[in-house]
Amino acid sequence: MSLVDCGRLSDVHGLVTVQLRDVTRELTIVDIGTIIGLAHLIPETEWRWLVHSQIDLRTFNDIY
Amino acid sequence: MSDQTNLTNFSGDKKAWPVYMTIGNVPSTIRNRPGSMAILLLGLLPIPAKLAKSSRADKLQRLINADTVRGVFKLIFAPLNGAAREGAPIDYADGKIWRCFLIMSGWIADHMENVTLHGIKSNACPKCEVHPEELGSRAGHHRARDYARYERYEHENPFLDSETHDAAHARYTNETHGIRRGQNVFQGLVRVLMPDLHKPDMLNTIYLGLFKHLRDWIQGFLKKHARQQAFDDAWKALPTYPGFFVPKKAYREVTQWHGKEMRKLGCCLLGVLTVALRQPDSTQVQPFRRALTCVRSLLDFTMMAQYRSQTPETISYMEEYATQFHETKDIFLEFRISKRTQEKADELRKGMRRQRAQMRERVPPSQRRRIRDDDREEENDQGMELIHSESNINFVKIPLISHFRDHIYMFGNIPKYSTEYGKLAHKEQIKDGWRRTNEIDAARQILSSYSRQHAIHMRILNLEFLQRAGADLPTEVVEHLEKTRPAPTPPAHRRMLNGLRDNIHDVVDLGRACDISPETICPELIRYSRLSLPPDRRLPENPAILRTLPVELLTQLEILVLAYLESGVYDIQRARCTGAQLFRNQTSRNDCVWIQAGGENMYGALRGHVPARLIALFKIRSGYM
Numbered sequence: 001m002s003l004v005d006c007g008r009l010s011d012v013h014g015l016v017t018v019q020l021r022d023v024t025r026e027l028t029i030v031d032i033g034t035i036i037g038l039a040h041l042i043p044e045t046e047w048r049w050l051v052h053s054q055i056d057l058r059t060f061n062d063i064y
Numbered sequence: 065m066s067d068q069t070n071l072t073n074f075s076g077d078k079k080a081w082p083v084y085m086t087i088g089n090v091p092s093t094i095r096n097r098p099g100s101m102a103i104l105l106l107g108l109l110p111i112p113a114k115l116a117k118s119s120r121a122d123k124l125q126r127l128i129n130a131d132t133v134r135g136v137f138k139l140i141f142a143p144l145n146g147a148a149r150e151g152a153p154i155d156y157a158d159g160k161i162w163r164c165f166l167i168m169s170g171w172i173a174d175h176m177e178n179v180t181l182h183g184i185k186s187n188a189c190p191k192c193e194v195h196p197e198e199l200g201s202r203a204g205h206h207r208a209r210d211y212a213r214y215e216r217y218e219h220e221n222p223f224l225d226s227e228t229h230d231a232a233h234a235r236y237t238n239e240t241h242g243i244r245r246g247q248n249v250f251q252g253l254v255r256v257l258m259p260d261l262h263k264p265d266m267l268n269t270i271y272l273g274l275f276k277h278l279r280d281w282i283q284g285f286l287k288k289h290a291r292q293q294a295f296d297d298a299w300k301a302l303p304t305y306p307g308f309f310v311p312k313k314a315y316r317e318v319t320q321w322h323g324k325e326m327r328k329l330g331c332c333l334l335g336v337l338t339v340a341l342r343q344p345d346s347t348q349v350q351p352f353r354r355a356l357t358c359v360r361s362l363l364d365f366t367m368m369a370q371y372r373s374q375t376p377e378t379i380s381y382m383e384e385y386a387t388q389f390h391e392t393k394d395i396f397l398e399f400r401i402s403k404r405t406q407e408k409a410d411e412l413r414k415g416m417r418r419q420r421a422q423m424r425e426r427v428p429p430s431q432r433r434r435i436r437d438d439d440r441e442e443e444n445d446q447g448m449e450l451i452h453s454e455s456n457i458n459f460v461k462i463p464l465i466s467h468f469r470d471h472i473y474m475f476g477n478i479p480k481y482s483t484e485y486g487k488l489a490h491k492e493q494i495k496d497g498w499r500r501t502n503e504i505d506a507a508r509q510i511l512s513s514y515s516r517q518h519a520i521h522m523r524i525l526n527l528e529f530l531q532r533a534g535a536d537l538p539t540e541v542v543e544h545l546e547k548t549r550p551a552p553t554p555p556a557h558r559r560m561l562n563g564l565r566d567n568i569h570d571v572v573d574l575g576r577a578c579d580i581s582p583e584t585i586c587p588e589l590i591r592y593s594r595l596s597l598p599p600d601r602r603l604p605e606n607p608a609i610l611r612t613l614p615v616e617l618l619t620q621l622e623i624l625v626l627a628y629l630e631s632g633v634y635d636i637q638r639a640r641c642t643g644a645q646l647f648r649n650q651t652s653r654n655d656c657v658w659i660q661a662g663g664e665n666m667y668g669a670l671r672g673h674v675p676a677r678l679i680a681l682f683k684i685r686s687g688y689m
Contacts, residue, residue, distance in 0.1 A: 001675055007668025013338040013356050014364070016669050026584060027679055029592040030659055032559050037625045038637045039656040039675040040305045042298065042335035044342065049656075051675055052335045055305055058628040060367045063669050 001049070009064070016051040016063065017044070065103075065172035065486045066181070068111065071498045071506075078503075080494050080510070081109040083140065084486060088169055092480035098488050101521050105493045105514050108507045109136055130247045133180070137249035144168060148254040157529075168253060171261040172481050174268040175460060181249045182211075182262070188242025189463045190262040195240060200458040201390075205466070211258040214243050215251055263481035264464060264471050270366050271326035273461030277400075278362065279321065279329065284399030285355055286340065289348060292316065295340035302332055303656070306637050323484075334363050354395040361388035369468055372477045372629050379469055386465060398451050405454040409447045416443055524548060561681055563619035565645075568682075574615045578643045578680045586610045589684075603684070617643075618681045623657075641678035654678050 004017040018041065040059070041049035053063040065086075071078040083106045086095055095102040112129035115122040146152070147166040154164045171181065178190045187196045192206040214237070221234040238245060250258050286292045296314040304310050308331055311318070315336075318325065337359055341352045365385035368378055401409075420439060427435055468478060475481070497510035527545060531537055537545075568577055571589070575582045586607045593603040604610060619642050627633040639655045640647060647653035654677055661667070661674040 001677070003667055003670065003674070005668075007670045009669045012353050012360075013334060014360050015335065015338060018675055027580065027588055028676070029588050030676075031596055032561070032621060032681070034660045035559070035621065035623060035639070035657045036660050036673065037623055037658050038305060038639055039658045040303060040308070041656045041675055042303075042332070042339060043301050044339050049675075050335050050338060051670070052332065054334055054363055054367055055308060055331055056628070057367065057370055058625070061628070062671065062673070 004048070013050075015053060018049050018051055020047040065483070066109070066177055067173060067483060067486045067490070068177070069487075069490045069494060071495065078498075078506075079111050080490075080498070080507075081111050082490065082494050083107050083109060084489055084493075092476075096480065096482075096485045098492065099521075101518060101525065103485065103489045103493075104518065105489070105511065107136075107140060108494075108511065109133065130180075130183075130244070134247065134249050137181075138252075141168075141249075141253060145252075145254045148256075165255075167255045168250075168261065169256075170263045170475075170481060171250070172263050172265070172483055172486060174265065174483055175273070175464070178262055180247075182258070183244045183247030183249070185242035185244060187460055189460060189467075191259050191467050192463065193241050194463045196242065197456075197458065199460055200393075200456055200462050206463070208259045209241070211248060211251070214238075214241075214248070218245055260474070262467075263475070264468050264478055265481065265483045266366070266369060266478060267323050267483050269461050269464045270369070271323050271330065273459075274362060274465070275326045275330055276321065277457075277459065277461075278333075278359065278396075279326075281396035281399040282333075282337065282355075282359070283316075285351075285396060288398075289341075289351075291340045295336060298336045298339035299332075302336065304653075306635065308332070330363060330366055334360055351395060354392050358389060358392035358395055361385045361392065365389060365465070369478050372479060374472050374477055379472055383469060386468075393457050394452070397455050397457060398448065400457055401451055401455050405451060408454065409450050412446060412450055413443050416446065558624050560622040561618040561620070561683065562622060565617045565619060568615055568617040570615055571611045571613055574617055574680065574682055577617055577645075580679070582607075582611055614685045616683045616685060618683070619643075619645075621657075621678075621681055639678060641681045643680055 001018040002021045004019055007016050009016060037058075040052040040055040042052050043049055051063065053059050066081065066083045068079055068081045071080055084103050085106045086103045090100075090102050094100050110132060112126075112132070115126055144166055147164070148168075151163040151165045153161050156162050171178070173181065175190075176186065178184075179186050179188070182190045184190060185196075187199065188194075189199075189206075190209065192208055193210075194206040198206075217234040217237060221228075221231045223231065237243065248258075250256060250261060282295075283292075286295050296316060299311055299315040302308075302310055308328065311328070321329075334356075338356060341348075341356065344352045362385070365382055368382045368385065371378055416439075472478065493514045494510060497513040498506060500513050501509040524545070527537065527541060531542065531545060565577065568574055571585055572582050575585050589603055589610060590605050593605075597603070603613070619640060621639040621641070623637045623639060624634045625637050627635050639657050640653045641655065642652045643654070644652055656675050656677050658673045659676050660672060662672045664671045666672045667674055
């Protein structure tokens with residue numbers, strides 16, 4: 001997924017928005033060691049999500 | 065701590081009013097852990113019958129009830145006064161006897177309980193002397209309650225009905241400060257600062273207090289702007305997350321909102337509301353922005369208040385969020401309208417229509433629509449003006465959040481004083497005990513049942529401590545301790561793949577299972593191999609050979625995540641990835657995960673983390689990956 005507005009927090013709701021990548025590669029293979037935890041994304045449209053930072057204290061503290 | 069609880073519903077509605085005691089020297093992480101035996105049941109208070117408000121006989125009975133409760137507490141606190149004044153000898157774990165001063169430092173209870181015990185009115189703050197009409201304002205800090213002064217007035221003016229100046233002054237003080245004379249059970253306690261007995265509580269102040277109101281305001285706001293369906297759709301589309309249960313019902317269909325539901329609402333409200341309020345028209349931009357800012361500031365305040373470790377910086381953030389909430393909460397003012405104000409607004413509207421009907425001349429049809437719209441706008445403007453002048457967001461939970469800051473500076477974090485631990489104690493100490501009784505003289509049976517349990521558990525804890533210290537214990541005791549000890553936790557792995565899928569043998573099968581062509585997978589495998597694998601473990605770059613490499617496809621990844629602000633405590637997060645296959649006979653599940661993709665200065669607020677959706681979890685066997 002790619003970041004909307006370079007990953008800046010919205011002035012209004014304070015959440016980061018991500019969307020499906022429009023580049024050619026539709027998948028990326030990564031090592032499972034780079035996966036650090038589950039993310040909670042709230043669907044805004046079929047191709048756009050809000051990164052939900054208030055789902056737990058760790059995420060809330062990490063994203064600012 | 066104390067808290068009334070229901071023992072039976074619909075079969076007599078039996079209640080219990082337990083009083084618990086604990087000591088502040090025990091660290092909160094141990095004290096609040098179930099099974100630590102650190103919260104002790106002290107007694108069960110008599111519960112007075114509910115009375116109607118109007119009758120004079122009921123008023124008298126209410127006074128008698130308050131006197132009875134005060135008398136019972138006097139008995140409970142009697143041994144504490146001597147121990148606070150002169151100290152009491154106590155056996156310590158180091159084998160010595162220490163002289164300890166037992167001073168009551170806090171009373172953990174919900175607001176109504178505090179109202180009863182502190183002898184104040186229900187719209188009064190137990191900590192400060194905020195006037196009932198200023199509950200919603202944030203006009204600085206109000207003077208702390210001086211319970212000693214109230215007590216002095218009470219002694220100096222035993223008869224409030226007299227015409228003396230002092231009696232009039234005492235009457236005025238009682239009225240403005242919301243005091244109920246002679247009903248404070250903490251009066252006369254030695255070395256106790258009564259305003260500090262009250263502890264802020266997340267469950268009752270935020271979740272069951274502010275969130276309850278916020279939920280109603282948001283319902284009204286969504287209805288006004290015709291966004292209810294959008295909110296329901298976003299609510300039902302919420303994905304799963306550890307500790308967060310996906311709502312099964314639409315938001316409007318949820319009828320029971322208890323602490324758990326309120327907590328869930330707080331977790332996801334901002335995201336769902338943001339989705340529901342997207343794409344506003346030109347008239348909605350400002351109200352939507354203000355509503356989102358208000359909700360966001362309250363939720364951010366709630367998140368900050370949950371921190372178990374606070375710094376001046378986090379406290380200043382909390383203050384900032386609280387200020388922002390107060391500045392923007394007027395957007396929801398129209399949804400706190402009283403019946404009387406609603407009637408006035410309706411009357412005003414009718415009056416305007418009557419006036420227009422008398423004055424209006426015949427209007428050509430081409431102008432009728434424009435005039436009707438203007439009239440409606442004028443009606444709305446005047447109605448809103450009336451609502452804003454007559455309504456207010458005044459309720460007692462609002463000043464309570466302004467005491468969070470001072471409390472953190474003086475006593476530490478907020479969650480350690482939560483009433484939730486009292487509710488956990490209810491189950492173990494009251495409700496289980498109630499089930500064991502024959503329901504005749506149940507209070508005594510509950511108390512003796514728990515006393516036995518407590519004695520046995522304390523004995524086991526002491527024996528375990530002695531065993532750890534290397535004491536020589538009898539063989540049968542050691543055997544018993546081995547039996548009762550919980551099984552050791554399995555060794556922790558940082559990542560673990562589970563759920564092997566059948567019939568997947570090579571890269572071609574993998575592509576088929578995940579609905580991705582081998583032409584897409586192979587170049588990506590080569591790219592990964594070149595960038596991430598050591599030269600001796602790289603994959604062959606011939607696509608024909610790559611396609612035949614043996615593959616294992618898995619459906620679950622267990623990730624061990626260090627619990628927030630804890631050391632040595634881990635949470636296990638399970639990321640599911642079923643590809644196109646159904647998960648538990650429902651839709652397929654491909655969770656989103658955080659990938660560490662760069663340094664802290666990358667990706668803006670995400671600080672080097674990027675969210676990604678799992679498409680497949682696989683291993684290439686035979687020494688390749």
